[in-house]
Amino acid sequence: MTDGTSDQGEHPAHVLLVSLLSPEKVRLGLAVALAPLAALADLLPYAILSYSVGAVVSGTASPDDLVGIAGLVGAALVLKYLLYSLAYYFSHVAAFRLLADIRQTLVRRLAAAPMNWLHRHSSGHLKKIVVQDVERLEQFIAHHTVECLAAISSPLFVALVLAWIDWRLAAAALVTVPLAALAQAALMRGLGPRIDAYNRAIGDLNGAAVEYVRNAPVMKAFGLNAHSFRRMSDLLARYHDLITAMTRQTVPGWSVFMVLLGANLVFLLPVSLWLVRQGTISPAETILALTLGSVMLKPLFKVAHFSSEIREIAAGLRRIAPLLAFAPSQDSGPRETPPTLRLSFRHVSFAYESRPILKDVSFTLEAGTVTALVGPSGAGKSTIAHLIGGLAAPSSGDILVNGTSLSALDEAERSAWITVAAQDAFLFRGTLLENVRLGRPDATDDDGHRAARIAQVADFVATLSDGFATMVGEQGARLSGGERQRIAIARALLTDAPLLVLDEATAFADSRTERRFYQSLREAYPAKTLLIIAHRLSSIERADQILVLKDGGMVDCGRHADLIARCPLYRALWQRQFDSETWTIRPGATANAALS
Numbered sequence: 001m002t003d004g005t006s007d008q009g010e011h012p013a014h015v016l017l018v019s020l021l022s023p024e025k026v027r028l029g030l031a032v033a034l035a036p037l038a039a040l041a042d043l044l045p046y047a048i049l050s051y052s053v054g055a056v057v058s059g060t061a062s063p064d065d066l067v068g069i070a071g072l073v074g075a076a077l078v079l080k081y082l083l084y085s086l087a088y089y090f091s092h093v094a095a096f097r098l099l100a101d102i103r104q105t106l107v108r109r110l111a112a113a114p115m116n117w118l119h120r121h122s123s124g125h126l127k128k129i130v131v132q133d134v135e136r137l138e139q140f141i142a143h144h145t146v147e148c149l150a151a152i153s154s155p156l157f158v159a160l161v162l163a164w165i166d167w168r169l170a171a172a173a174l175v176t177v178p179l180a181a182l183a184q185a186a187l188m189r190g191l192g193p194r195i196d197a198y199n200r201a202i203g204d205l206n207g208a209a210v211e212y213v214r215n216a217p218v219m220k221a222f223g224l225n226a227h228s229f230r231r232m233s234d235l236l237a238r239y240h241d242l243i244t245a246m247t248r249q250t251v252p253g254w255s256v257f258m259v260l261l262g263a264n265l266v267f268l269l270p271v272s273l274w275l276v277r278q279g280t281i282s283p284a285e286t287i288l289a290l291t292l293g294s295v296m297l298k299p300l301f302k303v304a305h306f307s308s309e310i311r312e313i314a315a316g317l318r319r320i321a322p323l324l325a326f327a328p329s330q331d332s333g334p335r336e337t338p339p340t341l342r343l344s345f346r347h348v349s350f351a352y353e354s355r356p357i358l359k360d361v362s363f364t365l366e367a368g369t370v371t372a373l374v375g376p377s378g379a380g381k382s383t384i385a386h387l388i389g390g391l392a393a394p395s396s397g398d399i400l401v402n403g404t405s406l407s408a409l410d411e412a413e414r415s416a417w418i419t420v421a422a423q424d425a426f427l428f429r430g431t432l433l434e435n436v437r438l439g440r441p442d443a444t445d446d447d448g449h450r451a452a453r454i455a456q457v458a459d460f461v462a463t464l465s466d467g468f469a470t471m472v473g474e475q476g477a478r479l480s481g482g483e484r485q486r487i488a489i490a491r492a493l494l495t496d497a498p499l500l501v502l503d504e505a506t507a508f509a510d511s512r513t514e515r516r517f518y519q520s521l522r523e524a525y526p527a528k529t530l531l532i533i534a535h536r537l538s539s540i541e542r543a544d545q546i547l548v549l550k551d552g553g554m555v556d557c558g559r560h561a562d563l564i565a566r567c568p569l570y571r572a573l574w575q576r577q578f579d580s581e582t583w584t585i586r587p588g589a590t591a592n593a594a595l596s
């Protein structure tokens with residue numbers, strides 16, 4: 001099982017590329033074979049031109065020959081058109097099929113990716129992998145494989161033709177290539193780290209853009225504009241600086257490179273004229289050498305241009321690789337979900353980077369009991385829920401479920417054994433019932449309705465004209481925060497997992513609704529082990545045990561009455577809540593005075 005801690009793929013980029021392209025090797029092979037033939041057909045009119053000039057100069061061309069020559073040029077053009085069309089057809093079909101295949105594979109691997117890996121990567125980073133990196137590969141295959149191969153093979157064919165006429169012509173035509181290559185190497189020196197930094201900047205910008213779009217309504221509400229979104233403007237500034245530095249570095253080199261590729265005429269012209277004066281080559285051959293040779297290196301400019309694209313594709317493949325390493329779990333018989341579950345924290349510590357959050361925490365949730373976890377804000381309560389839900393792994397110590405280490409469970413087992421319902425409920429586009437059913441897609445409508453009833457969804461669903469068939473958007477459009485939370489709880493209940501963690505999941509409800517919810521939950525699922533993280537202590541008064549957490553350490557553990565008697569922190573938390581519930585605004589008092 002992959003632990004999801006590594007971001008390195010198993011194979012280098014080119015090996016990964018070959019394995020990704022292999023399903024389309026026949027079509028790609030045809031495109032690759034046809035591209036040089038098309039480039040060859042591109043040269044045919046020049047050969048015909050040379051032949052005709054020779055025939056006209058020597059006076060052997062008849063009017064009938066001229067018609068034939070025109071026909072030959074036409075046929076060469078038709079042949080070139082056919083070969084390019086076929087090559088592009090195969091490259092495009094292969095590219096589109098690969099785009100769909102690779103995206104489907106990546107989405108499946110995303111589903112198999114460990115929770116802690118997903119938790120560590122921003123949605124912008126994942127979007128870049130699944131959308132942009134795959135699209136860049138697809139576009140290169142569709143458009144540029146043919147172009148690139150034709151651009152490489154065309155100068156080779158011309159060099160062969162020139163060498164066939166006279167080797168000195170080929171040598172003169174190619175003499176600037178090493179100089180251009182040197183200019184290109186100088187241009188690329190030190191560019192690698194800049195390109196990596198550029199790719200990182202693009203990834204960060206993507207993340208910030210997703211965050212910005214998500215937060216747009218909040219920013220509007222506070223009258224803030226794009227400039228106030230500090231992270232985005234900082235990243236845009238970093239991107240601008242990088243692009244400016246890269247442009248300054250590359251433009252002079254590119255210009256020298258381009259000029260050198262077109263400069264071979266300086267050598268080719270005198271050599272051709274000298275050879276024709278020597279009588280070594282004919283005037284027709286001279287014309288052919290000059291027309292082909294003077295432009296033969298221009299396509300290499302395209303190749304150089306593609307090389308930066310190829311580097312970006314390689315960087316994309318390196319980002320894709322870790323995701324591909326998450327193999328979907330084989331149905332090799334996952335352990336059966338136990339009817340009840342006992343969970344223990346054994347000396348668990350946890351740190352975000354180097355900042356310790358949990359310190360040597362030990363406790364046990366006995367099967368079928370209700371445990372409440374309380375503590376001041378920032379004590380580490382949600383972090384405990386994250387560890388149980390697999391969003392993070394302990395830095396030291398162990399979490400045991402029915403005697404087995406939690407880390408030994410695969411993702412499918414963990415999600416079947418444990419459900420965590422958090423405060424921020426995400427709904428997918430679909431009906432309310434479909435959203436509840438995500439918890440267990442094979443659940444019957446009755447099961448769905450029962451879970452919804454317990455989660456106190458029924459009341460507000462009754463007010464909707466389409467009831468459970470009401471459509472909701474990705475953000476749970478049309479529903480209040482509390483209503484979204486209730487749908488998410490119903491979904492969590494439907495999973496039938498023997499351990500349910502509710503992390504502030506009932507913050508929406510008033511005390512009466514919350515109490516009703518816990519009562520029906522206990523009646524409907526007596527065997528479920530429950531861990532409730534709640535700010536409102538009145539709802540957990542009757543819990544089998546209450547864990548009191550402060551600054552990442554366990555302060556006390558017991559039943560309500562015992563803790564009230566012996567735990568000053570618990571007493572203070574209880575008192576604070578009691579005070580807040582009995583707040584009143586005195587007539588004539590200012591808001592500040594009432595809250596002080």
Ligand SMILES: Nc1ncnc2c1ncn2[C@@H]1O[C@H](COP(=O)(O)OP(=O)(O)OP(=O)(O)O)[C@@H](O)[C@H]1O
Pocket residue numbers: 352357375376377378379380381382383384
């Ligand atoms: N992703 C993160 N990276 C770094 N620190 C984090 C991260 N998430 C939480 N923390 C820190 O960990 C500490 C514990 O946070 P946690 O959310 O577990 O507290 P909590 O008891 O649930 O608080 P609250 O009752 O306010 O929800 C806090 O100081 C918080 O700033």
